[in-house]
Amino acid sequence: MELWAWFTDPAHWSGPNGIPVRTWEQVLMSTLAMGIALGVALPVAVLLGHLRRGVLLATNLSNVGRAVPTLGVLIILASVPSIGVGDTAAVLALALFAIPPLMTNTVAGMTSVDPDVLDAGRAMGMTAGQRLLRVELPLAAPLILAGIRTAAVQVVATASLAALVGGGGLGRYVVDGFALQDGTLILAGAILTALLAITTEGLFALLERVATPRALLARQAHLAPIADVLT
């Protein structure tokens, strides 16, 4: 009931500590981090996948990504004097941890393209660029997008840790709630963070369906692959 009162209090819907601003901060941090990670990971992974290399590298990268604690990296970055506490450290840490799922899925997607299909493209007189843009990438799209979804959900979820190093975002409510021993604030923050992550998952799942070539949709009827299964 206190929770209901908290959510319906207009004071919590405006100002620099209001829900809209905190949500926006979290979305902004996540978008920046995803932008950096995509810019670094996609070109490298597409090239490696196109050359049919990098499977081992991608696997190792995701193993390393799993083993290194996000909290540790975040706090190390925030403790480097030139970066300092706040959102910058969080964006960098989030970007670093988004790279492995992007790399793994993109390389897997590119290498999963049947070489016979590429040969058929060559026989039709397609140039190397056409084969990449019109055969390989569309066929790899489902897995690449699954990687983007995994990374985006992970980034949005982890962005709540920014509050631990003096940054903004929805994690602010949780961290402040623990500091003030305010249970309502903690729960409100937890609910908002969870809702944002679930919304992100939903949006990207939708995007995945829209961007998947129609011919591939039927084949994908069962579960979309998680980067983690059986690696």
Add this chain to the structure above:
Amino acid sequence: MPRPGIGAPADAANPWISWDYVTSHLDDLAAAGREHVLLTVSAVLLALLVAFPLAMLVRRYRVLMGPALGIAGVMYTIPSLALISLLWPVFGLSPLTVVLALAVYALLVVLRNTVVGLDGVDPTVVDAARGMGMDRRGILWRVEVPLALPAILAGIRIATVSTVGLVTIGALVGYGGFGSLILSGFQQNFWHAQIFTATAACVLLAVLFEVGLHWLQRRSEPWGRERAR
């Protein structure tokens, strides 16, 4: 927010890597390590305890497959910070809060790999077993589970290594193993040596689990070892 130092050295002498820190804080590190291992193992065991019966259930009643994996998937999406906070009113500042939250994440990985592994068993092998007169239970335990073991162990390995990293978030409720050292190092005026040592120790622990469980996984596929030779 970082507050000015208790026990933290002056800024000029604040190295990231300090052997001195390690030798003078062996007790703290050992205590944190014990807690870290205990939290990790309890969470993974709890996940196994739930995932196996659930996997059997889902395989017997296929209609449950979608909902079970779906619900596990949604729970997997919930940020660890949020999940720990949601459990906190019920279980308070206790290790149970951390263990339950982490078990939720391990559950999805183990459940998926177990179902995928069991489904991947060649149906002709199952037919052969049935032809030999094995009953359902015999087929499950003496044919399907051994053949699916590598996939199941891969799930356990991935879940365990991920859990080692996630335990650090438990620092929020005071039970985070090395995470508690990382966070308190940060709050004690950016005590670089403590932050770095605890992070490195956490990675080392994850690598140990990875190597050990990977070895176990290789041992579980005798056909794989034959090929390797």
